[in-house]
Amino acid sequence: MGMAVKVMENGRMVLPIAIRRQLGLEKGGTLIVEGGDTEVTLRTLDQTLDKVRTAFAAYADLPGTSVDDFLANRREDSGE
Secondary structure, eight states: OOOOOOOOTTSOOOOOHHHHHHHTOOTTOOEEEEEOSSOEEEEEHHHHHHHHHHHHHTTTTSTTOSHHHHHHHHHHHHTO
């Protein structure tokens, strides 16, 4: 759903209530702003964290990537 908003001289704009409700934003809520070549994307913090989790999920089961593996490698490097 596209809506027109005005950008004030100082760069501020007001998100329409329909968008705030759709995203579950309340006063003091946090949005992540991503600028592309020709567009701007607004995401809630939860949406951004979900995106990051999804991106890293493919690497979660790779050999040698667990915390235990990391600590074992550090112990080996330090001679413990």
